[in-house]
Amino acid sequence: METKQTLxxxxxxxxxxxxxxxxxxxxxxxxxxxxVKAVGNFFTFSVAVxxxxxxTSVGIVVWxxxxxxxxxxxxDRQVSLGKVFSLTLVLIALGLLATFPTFFDMF
Amino acid sequence: MSxxxxxxxxxxxxxxxxxxxxxxxxxxxxEFWTMRSNLVTAEGxxxxxxxxxxxxxxxxxxxxxxxxTGTYIVYPWYRAxxxxxxAPTAAIxxxxxxxxxxxxxxxxxxxxxxxxxxxxxxxxxxxxxxxSPILATAVAFVTSRYRQQIAYDNLLRWSLMTIFVIxxxxxxxAGLFGAFITKAAPLY
Numbered sequence: 699m700e701t702k703q704t705l706x707x708x709x710x711x712x713x714x715x716x717x718x719x720x721x722x723x724x725x726x727x728x729x730x731x732x733x734v735k736a737v738g739n740f741f742t743f744s745v746a747v748x749x750x751x752x753x754t755s756v757g758i759v760v761w762x763x764x765x766x767x768x769x770x771x772x773x774d775r776q777v778s779l780g781k782v783f784s785l786t787l788v789l790i791a792l793g794l795l796a797t798f799p800t801f802f803d804m805f
Numbered sequence: 806m807s808x809x810x811x812x813x814x815x816x817x818x819x820x821x822x823x824x825x826x827x828x829x830x831x832x833x834x835x836e837f838w839t840m841r842s843n844l845v846t847a848e849g850x851x852x853x854x855x856x857x858x859x860x861x862x863x864x865x866x867x868x869x870x871x872x873x874t875g876t877y878i879v880y881p882w883y884r885a886x887x888x889x890x891x892a893p894t895a896a897i898x899x900x901x902x903x904x905x906x907x908x909x910x911x912x913x914x915x916x917x918x919x920x921x922x923x924x925x926x927x928x929x930x931x932x933x934x935x936x937s938p939i940l941a942t943a944v945a946f947v948t949s950r951y952r953q954q955i956a957y958d959n960l961l962r963w964s965l966m967t968i969f970v971i972x973x974x975x976x977x978x979a980g981l982f983g984a985f986i987t988k989a990a991p992l993y
Contacts, residue, residue, distance in 0.1 A: 705954060710947045710961060714968065717943035721936055728932055746881035754876065754935050761939055783964045790936070790971060797932035799925050 708772030711782040718789030720761020725796025727756040733805035822871040830973045833860035840956045850956045861945035868938035884910045909990035922989045926982040934979035940972035
């Protein structure tokens with residue numbers, strides 16, 4: 699008879715929520731760059747690419763940092779995946795909204 | 806019958822990498838959909854998980870390559886500014902005009918009928934595309950870490966499928982606008 703070894707869901711929850719946090723951070727960076735000219739200029743890490751280089755870098759750095767921190771915190775824990783997933787969907791939705799031109803052009 | 810260097814990069818970015826990501830999606834989604842303990846044997850689940858791991862990692866890597874080549878190689882050519890023209894003087898009766906066809910963004914925004922391809926289409930595409938690799942990587946990681954457990958944990962499986970679909974939808978929007986914009990203002 700086969701025995702199933704069940705892992706705690708903490709690592710999965712950390713990866714899923716971190717993706718949501720990274721998506722939201724990217725969206726926030728897009729709005730911020732649009733609203734504050736100095737931020738837009740600051741985000742121009744590459745002259746050829748323009749502010750997009752900084753906005754994406756911010757999103758990736760926040761995503762990786764969130765993943766590392768949550769991954770360490772929840773490594774051996776069983777968390778409420780339903781709540782984590784719901785929060786992730788909200789964060790992704792906000793990130794998507796923030797990167798929609800009609801929305802970020804309001805700033 | 807030939808392509809310029811820029812056209813080759815645009816083909817690699819959109820028609821090779823982007824298309825591969827979009828095409829692979831349905832296969833991997835089917836693996837997740839059928840990966841259910843009440844439908845498939847343990848051996849079937851093991852094989853399905855193996856295919857899902859390979860598929861999700863291929864898609865995550867392809868998504869990263871697509872956005873990186875798009876943002877750092879193709880996009881700078883798209884958004885390059887045409888050289889500033891000298892003001893016409895009596896001595897220069899007809900200054901040489903810049904061919905905007907080599908500057909897709911400038912070409913699009915110069916005409917009110919095509920400006921929205923940049924102001925809405927490209928502005929949306931360049932941003933939404935970046936959601937795809939982030940979300941696809943999370944799905945690939947969880948799939949490789951939890952393997953067969955995904956088949957026994959419906960919430961986890963549905964969470965992964967949902968994030969995977971969002972990742973695909975983001976890539977789909979970016980790919981669709983990429984195709985339209987390339988049609989309206991090709992990169993030479």
